[in-house]
Amino acid sequence: MSHYPALRLRRTRASAWSRRLHAETVLTPADLIWPLFVSEGEGVEEPIASLPGVSRWSVDNIVARGKEARDAGIPCIALFPNTPAGLRSEDGREALNPDNLMCRATRALKDAVPEVGVLTDVALDPYTAHGHDGLLDEAGYVLNDKTADMLVQQALNQAAAGADVIAPSDMMDGRIGLIRDALEAENRINVQIMSYAAKYASGFYGPFRDAVGSRGLLKGDKKTYQMDSANAEEAIREVALDLAEGADSVMVKPGLPYLDIIVRVKSEFGVPVFAYQVSGEYAMIEAAVAAGAAERDAVVLETLMAFKRAGCSGVLTYHALHAARLLGA
């Protein structure tokens, strides 16, 4: 082992070509999943105040975004609906409607840009009148098994519309195995499941709840089903169960505050791990940029690289299109 002055770690950093040559991690457009919010109507773009730069789009405009994704080299889009108020109910049954917003957007995307993957969110919160991810008992507790039965039907509904990846974000116990069995029974053997396996009850979801219209409806919090930020061992158990039940990949969410969880999951299981850089994280970056405290391009790419360095296969990020264009297809 040589020492200074023979050993100088700055030597390989001295020029751009050498920094590129020595980079341990790469970030490309292929690492990005772009979350999009779907609204009713035609030709509609609805900006979301708490998520500056992000809009809800009607199905026709979602197709246009799909083409942008393809052209920028983004492999996959994630869809979330802003269900019209009149279609929200106690049991969220609109989630099972084969012509709901998600299914229409999925069909339109698979029709127009089949080469882009479509990942659909399985959870009832965009469809319930109370904004929770499942069915409530009289005391307001989210019922696990009855909710899981609904989630299975919701997943089958999305798969029938053409979803490539089913992504349950509800945190009910046992739902991955139930969904996998149901997909097998319908012979949808190549539909993937990306489990939101370690999803924390977080203060970083606020702008998302504005985007899907559930913030004003939500009573209480989601701490009886989403994880406690104090816990890491429990995240390992969640991931182990979802993998045993048939998940193809697992997600950690939110992103940057939970990089330690990503590292542990990756080293423990060696499976594809994804991070969701959530709405509040996006909003923090945009607020810092607006305040003149940060330069957007630099912090966007730096945070996305952090996920790759931690071991992620990819990242769901509202900055996906911007980042993909910076990186070049």
Ligand SMILES: NCc1[nH]cc(CCC(=O)O)c1CC(=O)O
């Ligand atoms: N099923 C709910 C869901 N799916 C994705 C997000 C958050 C994503 C984001 O903040 O960007 C949430 C919010 C919540 O759990 O209340």
Ligand SMILES: [Mg+2]
């Ligand atoms: Mg679980």
